[in-house]
Amino acid sequence: MSTTTERRAGAREWGGLAVLSLPTVLLGLDVTVLYLALPSLAEDLRPSGTEELWIMDAYGFLIAGFLITMGTLGDRIGRRKLLMLGAAAFGAVSVMAAYAGSAEMLIAARAALGIAGATLMPSTLALISNMFADQRQRSLAIGVWATSFALGMALGPVVGGVMLNHFWWGSAFLLAVPVAVVLLVAAPILIPEYKAPQSGRFDLLSVALSLVAILPVIYAVKRFAKDGFDVPTITATVIGLVFAVLFVRRQGTLESPLLDVRLFTNRTFSAALSVLLVGLVGVGGSMLLITQQLQLVEGLPPVEAGLWMGPPALLMFLAAIGSPLVARRVPPGIVVAATLTLSMVGYVLLTLVDSSGGIALMVIGFGLVYLGLGAIAALGTDLVVGAAPPEKAGSASAMSETVQELGLALGVAILGSLATAVYRARIDDQIPAGTPADVADVAGDSLAGAASTADRMPEGWIDLAKEAATSGLNTAMLVAAVCTLILAFLSAVVLRHVGIIGGDEPEAGEAAAPAEPAKSQV
Known part of the structure; x- marks a missing residue:
């Protein structure tokens, strides 16, 4: 692993890392914060058993499905821009979830939160790779980032319990609003924009194929956890694998693929x-x-x-x-x-x-x-x-x-x-x-x-x-x-x-991928 000769990050970049960690903690928090709120929520909205499952699962389901799409979209329209759009959407939809008047409305809000969350996760990590060009600093910054999501998951039940002791079940969602405001104010100041040069057109067919490949597999895994191997589980797995093959084959034919399989x-x-x-x-x-x-x-x-x-x-x-x-x-x-x-x-x-x-x-x-x-x-x-x-x-x-x-x-x-x-x-x-x-x-x-x-x-x-x-x-x-x-x-x-991080020798057997100059701006 070769040493980079790029400049080292300063106070602005480390401040930007703190800003990027906030939405990452929030995303983890949203995975588990409903564990405690579910009984109170169920009493208020009276969801059916199936609706209860979708209230819990829709968020993670849609995040997993849209990650590849949103990661590539950020490369093309600008990673900071996508991060800010996603933060604004996440805050707005969180208010919708907090005041949901029916199980159907809450499921829709949780699904929308998943799509908005998918814009935040790859954007935060990709921006860290731009801000910390020095390999040793980047490794440390990613270490901080890597703990943020799990830290949010660990805090979810505790925060949910504290909020329920003082407010109604929807209050747990409103934590996203101040985080979104801080990010929208601080991001233009502390985080540089990055847009991949010559990114090409955005292939909507590839987006559709990726969703039909990933979502059935995630569904099959979740269903297997509840019902074991049954016909719907096997069917969903086969559908996902077939469309995964079609997705990979299409990526190999595109000049600007959604996912570069190389x-x-x-x-x-x-x-x-x-x-x-x-x-x-x-x-x-x-x-x-x-x-x-x-x-x-x-x-x-x-x-x-x-x-x-x-x-x-x-x-x-x-x-x-x-x-x-x-x-x-x-x-x-x-x-x-x-x-x-x-x-x-x-x-x-x-x-x-x-x-x-x-x-x-x-x-x-x-x-x-x-x-x-x-x-x-x-x-x-x-x-x-x-x-x-x-x-x-x-x-x-x-x-x-x-x-x-x-x-x-x-x-x-x-x-x-x-x-x-x-x-x-x-x-x-x-x-x-x-x-x-x-x-x-x-x-x-x-x-x-x-x-x-x-x-x-x-x-x-x-x-x-x-x-x-x-x-x-x-x-x-x-x-x-x-x-x-x-x-x-x-x-x-x-x-x-x-090799060791920041070592002087390149990795054995690895040829560095040619990279075009970054189009980076403040």
């Missing part, structure tokens, strides 16, 4: 994307299962459970900031492999959690898991963006975020389904004979169902359900530990050609 010929780009995808699978699954364990097994209220997630979030932040600094002296592949090994130790600790009180063990284990997340998010994202020429930074950023969104969704689907299968297998023989069929079905489906039927079951029943759910957690974490150990080894191998 980026994948750069092995640093492809290897880093693979590490991000697989690494986030374990994180997504463990995040779901640990939050459930804290609330349903340990009996903690959501706000307190959110506070227990604070120490792991701190470790993630330290890893995201520290790993680029360490990678100035140690090759990134070794840094990633070492931190993933620590994550594997964390997963092993989580296999030892029992149902009789294991909060400390959970926090320590999940903290080590988050340590690995911080490192792969910072270094993996930096390698992806750094491997692309400047005029493709928006597209590369969008790919980085798309695979991370997919990794999290796969983690919830695969590890969540595994834990549920273990629970059902363990609890099936424990349901007392003579239990009404409807009660047995609910209690045997999940721990949440068991808790809701506890008053209609014999004394001590809920303890058996907690033990079964904990066994599911232990099994899923064992699988995550094995996979993470394999990923640690593969990371050291596939990233071995990447």
Whole structure:
């Protein structure tokens, strides 16, 4: 990885990074802030079960679908311009969501928030690559950025709880308004504009193909998490894969493609994307299962459970900031492999959690898991963006975020389904004979169902359900530990050609992609 001779960033650029971190935290916050608000929201709007699911899922669903489109659009119309348009739209639609008078209106607002959010994520990361030309500074800046989204997710339940203690459920959405105002005022002052030269026309057919490729796959993953392999899941997967092939083939025929598939010929780009995808699978699954364990097994209220997630979030932040600094002296592949090994130790600790009180063990284990997340998010994202020429930074950023969104969704689907299968297998023989069929079905489906039927079951029943759910957690974490150990080894191998950050020698076997002069202006 070659050293850049570009000028080093100053106070203006670091101030701009602080501004760019605000919407990134907000995007993460919006993913989890409704976890606590859902009961109050359901009482007010009375959504059906299907509408409830769409209220929760529409946001992440549309973000994932539009990331590639918006990343490339920013390269073409101007990254700062798209960021400001997206921030204004996000603030306006957040007000619409806060005052939604029906479930249908809230679903529409959440979908619109997802599309607006998709303009913010790649724009923030691509602008960082413009502002921090010095490779070492850029790596550190991306480390700060990488923690912002996860920090927002960690803060979501806590912030949601505080807001609900004082205001109505819609107040959680209004947090976006001051963030949007700050960004709109500060961005023209602190953040330079960038527009890729000779960007060509925007191919709407490619946009349509990308959506029909990504959205069915995301839908299939989410449906698999709830219903397993069924006809709709398989059908959606096949549709997504077919249109993905058509999308890739079309990109190869265009002079100005929506996604330059030639980026994948750069092995640093492809290897880093693979590490991000697989690494986030374990994180997504463990995040779901640990939050459930804290609330349903340990009996903690959501706000307190959110506070227990604070120490792991701190470790993630330290890893995201520290790993680029360490990678100035140690090759990134070794840094990633070492931190993933620590994550594997964390997963092993989580296999030892029992149902009789294991909060400390959970926090320590999940903290080590988050340590690995911080490192792969910072270094993996930096390698992806750094491997692309400047005029493709928006597209590369969008790919980085798309695979991370997919990794999290796969983690919830695969590890969540595994834990549920273990629970059902363990609890099936424990349901007392003579239990009404409807009660047995609910209690045997999940721990949440068991808790809701506890008053209609014999004394001590809920303890058996907690033990079964904990066994599911232990099994899923064992699988995550094995996979993470394999990923640690593969990371050291596939990233071995990447030199230390800011090193003097170019990467072995890598030819730098020719980049046209940047069209940058204040």
